[in-house]
Amino acid sequence: MRSFSVFPAFLLFLGPCVVALWPLPTQISTGTTALRLSADLQISLDGVRNAPADLRDAVARTRDFLRRDKLQLLVPDRGASLKSRITSAPLLRSLRVTLTGTEPTRPIAEEAIAAIETRQEGYTLNVPADGSAATLTATSTLGLFRGLTTFSQLWYDLDGDTYTVQAPFAITDAPKYVYRGFMLDTSRNYFPVADLKRTLDAMSWVKINTLHWHIVDSHSFPLVVPGFEHLSRLGAYNAASVYTVADVRELVQYAAVRGIDILVEVDTPGHTSVLHKAHPEHIACFEASPWTRYANEPPAGQLRLAAPATINFTASLLTSVAGLFPSKFFSTGGDEINVNCYQDDPATQAELQKQGKNLEQALDTFTQVTHKALQDIGKTTVVWEEMVLNHPVTLSNNTVAMVWISSANAQAVARRGHRLIHAASDFFYLDCGGGGWVGNHVTGNSWCDPFKTWQKAYSFNPTANLSPTEARLVLGGQQLLWAEQSGPSNLDNIVWPRAAASAEVFWSGPGGDGQAALSRLHDLAYRFVKRGVRAIPLQPEWCALRPGACDLNA
């Protein structure tokens, strides 16, 4: 007869709580002392010469979070038994922020969009246990912003007291990878600006630094492009479902002051059916049927890549779009180019014959011209992996490739000497597992089934199978939301907290303890909900309150 004992579980509950920071700082030490946050906490920028407005705003937002989060500790009694320790704890009255170095102070927004390899996101944060001033130090305002983000996650609420029971904190932190992204598709379904802003906020809370904005596709063209306004006028779902120049400017700024660079993608030459509405002359196989022959999903339609007029049109369109986004990066797409579309298009066939080229040669010209146009205005081109692995096109050496079909393809991309971003469907696609969405397809399933859990993403190793030289080509990675079955109704649910998994892999490095991570991720999800982001529960609340109790082998 075995005896039942809940003793091991209780040990877990009462043992030192895991610090609920996400991503986990690279160096952290904590104590066991209770410390309260004073209601009139001063966050002093005296140590920052010419403190820029966006840093002051970041301080104000931090103060708001400290005041409003009101997140209770995730334990069965939600912290009630700590009452006496908390009420007798010393008060922390000030956080002193210092920018070191001799460089002139730059705004966060400027540092966030600087060339990715030059950004400095590190910071040092010390919170003493005795109530004496906490200090935050960094060599950049971007680093200070990351430190403020960490500071805002240290605290819990009990009956109006904002507290920690883990002071003192000594944190020295910097990311392992420079690119930590999230991709959003706003073409299959449209997302209003308010939803994008909320998403940017949430991204910044987990120190994600890039929004890869897959802004247009075959389904709709919501971007208003100067000189090409007719594309969105005819190609957006409706007049209200657009991103105006002012919207884009606002979003770029909103992102940058939150440490986020917007990498925009105009996918070419495939995924462009919608351009037919304004420019039928540039589109082959427009809404051709059966779509299964001409595209990976309906509606079919691709740019007539061989036609000089189409190449010029594309180059000037991309140039105009690039002018809206200050990022150094610009993605020209290049995924899923369908050969049948061109084979069955008389105009393309005639053009190829005239030029004496085959399709791949025409794609090479198309790519070189469009990429050169972007490089001429200082952009670094980004492409999907097929442009490196499947098509013999000439790419400049600094072109960055996104690996999406399979994580196993990273090695091949690296072997070609290209820098790469991990965005693999087998780990990072947030839409997998939602069932098939094509109509009249009763047994239809998600093409990339099953669902990619946060744990799956968290288990990702960015340098698996890569030599040390190849590993240096890894810029980082991202989770992705393709929006066939997503809209504002479920945006938060499908993204959060899952997309935080890669944010930690690429900030803290791989190999994190998944078991310990779960309770931190619960904490993050509950905090997100407090901040108005509809993150889903990863488990029953019973499990969230009892770390380890719902593990597979508990």
Add this chain to the structure above:
Amino acid sequence: MRTFSLFFFLGLNALTHVYALWPQPKNLETGDIFIKLSPNFDIKFESDGIAEAPSDLIGAIGRTKQHLFEDRHRRLNEKRGECDLEVLQDATSISLLKLSVTKSSIEPIAVEAVKAISTRTEEYSLTLPADGSAATIVAESSLGLLRGLTTFEQLWYWLEEGQNGIVYSHQAPVVITNDKPSFPYRGLLLDTSRNFFPVKDILRTLDTMSMVKMTILHWHVVDSQSFPLEIPGYEEIAKKGAYSLEQRYTTDDVQHIVKYAAERGVDILMEIDTPGHTDSMSGAHPEHIACSKAQPWHDYAAQPPAGQLRISSQKTREWVADLFRNIAQTLPSTMFHTGGDEINMRCYLDDPQSREELAKEGFPVNDAGLNLALDQFTKVTHDALRQVKKTPVVWQEIALEHWLEHLGNDTIVTIWTNSDKAVHAINQGFRVVHAPSNYFYLDCGQGGWLGDWPNGNSWCDPFKTWQRALIFDPLEAIKPHQAHLVLGGQQMLWAEQTTPENMDPVIWPRAAASAEVFWSGALKGSDRTLLTALPRMHDLRFRMVQRGVKAITIQPYWCALHPGGCDA
């Protein structure tokens, strides 16, 4: 007027003209005349010999008027109905809908909605003339009128024009003759134990259920994770077992929910799952719970935490019987669900007290003995329910796996593990509710939720799409003379990974699929197809969003605007 036939819609261009009613009414005829709703439009109840309408019918009429003018739902085609503006200039207006019943008396909807499941009358007939004369809904009961009003609301679209826009229909005249459900039980299960759902989220869900003519909310209110239900005389269970005092349904909350539901034609079938899934009672009553939080949990339960009522204890049986009586008698439904799924035998066999009690009762200390104890447990608890005039409902294991000698013939069995189990319960003469995981579980496909399990997957993977649910055949493999034993069915939301944050997109519009199967009948053998259902489903989803329900998009918007364009 031409006869409406879904046959026509196999031609693609006709698809755009499909009337977006969900569930599809029986005996529907439509025309092609545009008609506007007058800004002075009114709905009047006038029935011979009846002085005034029941107040909940008046409430339903008010909600219908509100929906008619506030849905602001535009037709789903490329221009979102804009092309209709021209023909609407000369269209006739309708200013009155008349409701009447064929009987000389009428009961409130809330009374009709909670009658014994097979005795409810939901039938109605509806006309919308094209000439501007009054529309009519005629039914035998207020519940039938409610179903007719629900249909009427879905006949209308909106266009921006002038101050308030135009509310119009494009397929008058409409004649629906004797539309009625194929099955009386059309439900949705909601689990409020794994995670808590505030009252307002339940009310919003009831409104949405009513929109697709569902009749039952199977409320899986408590489970091992938490006990959010305040039960008269048993308040201590929730005090110790709810996640917090705020995460608890008070007696007033329950009464409010039950009344709100009934006025919308929904009966609340409450479930207190026993004897398994009860660890949340152990905080207040450790004496009744075996293997509480035992580890490793997978030896003692299907999921953590372990803990089951001691079925071999007569004290526990009587305690549960009294608990059932106390809560059941506060509820208007004639049914009460006592659970009975996933009973773990090892939990008892490793529990010294249970072993002792088995021996004392003269039962062998093994699975067979435990089945005898379970038979006693079930008899005592079910008899208590019968005393307060409730029909017990159980999960399939109670009927199929434990050889219970005293299980009453009146018991209703909810089939869950697999659709092929239904026929077994029916062959034993039980009435069944279809709730099979291989068609109807809304939580499947979200990945595994247990910790420390990177490759964990949903146990019932893959995701069950709305198409999957819609092809379910309630009478498959069931002999015609047994068909009456099929009460209907339901989709289900187990809430391990669901809270108010994501409940709407997980449930809607998917759960409308079974609502149609059990109202309109199986897709197979009908003139409905998945192809014709898709644009109607889009329409329903967009209308839900207009009403503030965060229903998920089922395809790119492009597909919604191009019927047939995204078919396989």
